[in-house]
Amino acid sequence: MKYKTMTMTVVVTGTLAIVGGWAIAAQDKYTVKVPDGIAFSDFRGYEEWQAVSPSHTDGTNIMRLIVANPVMINAYKEGVPGNGKPFSEGSKIAKIEWRPKKITDPPFSVSVPDTVPGELFAVEFIEKDSKRFSDTHGWGYGTFEYNAASGTFSPATLASKPPQGHDAKCGAACHNLAAKKDYIFTEYARR
Numbered sequence: 001m002k003y004k005t006m007t008m009t010v011v012v013t014g015t016l017a018i019v020g021g022w023a024i025a026a027q028d029k030y031t032v033k034v035p036d037g038i039a040f041s042d043f044r045g046y047e048e049w050q051a052v053s054p055s056h057t058d059g060t061n062i063m064r065l066i067v068a069n070p071v072m073i074n075a076y077k078e079g080v081p082g083n084g085k086p087f088s089e090g091s092k093i094a095k096i097e098w099r100p101k102k103i104t105d106p107p108f109s110v111s112v113p114d115t116v117p118g119e120l121f122a123v124e125f126i127e128k129d130s131k132r133f134s135d136t137h138g139w140g141y142g143t144f145e146y147n148a149a150s151g152t153f154s155p156a157t158l159a160s161k162p163p164q165g166h167d168a169k170c171g172a173a174c175h176n177l178a179a180k181k182d183y184i185f186t187e188y189a190r191r
Contacts, residue, residue, distance in 0.1 A: 038142025
């Protein structure tokens with residue numbers, strides 16, 4: 001009986017050690033950072049933020065849900081940027097991006113499938129911090145691509161589409177087109 005108990009203890013301990021090793025080896029996304037720029041950890045809890053708006057980019061076949069932290073949501077509700085005021089310091093947006101997929105399961109008809117988020121593609125972050133990002137109109141940018149095979153995130157690179165440099169400026173050139181709206185494209189969608 002003691003031999004069976006000891007054997008079971010060894011098996012359970014070994015199994016826990018293996019599973020624990022896997023957990024340690026798994027990436028903590030909050031450790032990933034764009035060199036000299038945005039860190040994933042600056043956006044901890046973004047998964048629970050309120051939606052600003054969905055977005056679908058046909059050219060890159062990307063479906064996005066754009067969410068914002070409470071600071072930015074409050075600014076939107078006060079009419080920013082349409083009222084001519086800028087977003088408050090500490091405003092943050094996360095763009096969660098997926099490849100779209102069609103579902104044909106009931107209640108949807110096979111002849112008219114619904115499009116829903118498929119595989120996670122990337123997460124983009126934008127943060128207003130005028131001191132830290134003074135050379136990009138107060139906004140910092142970071143894109144983190146998701147690798148489904150490994151379940152990990154990594155900063156976008158110059159090989160990405162669109163190409164992204166390894167700094168907080170990676171989105172600044174694009175967002176210059178929205179200068180009149182405090183460099184933010186997405187409006188708060190009516191509810």
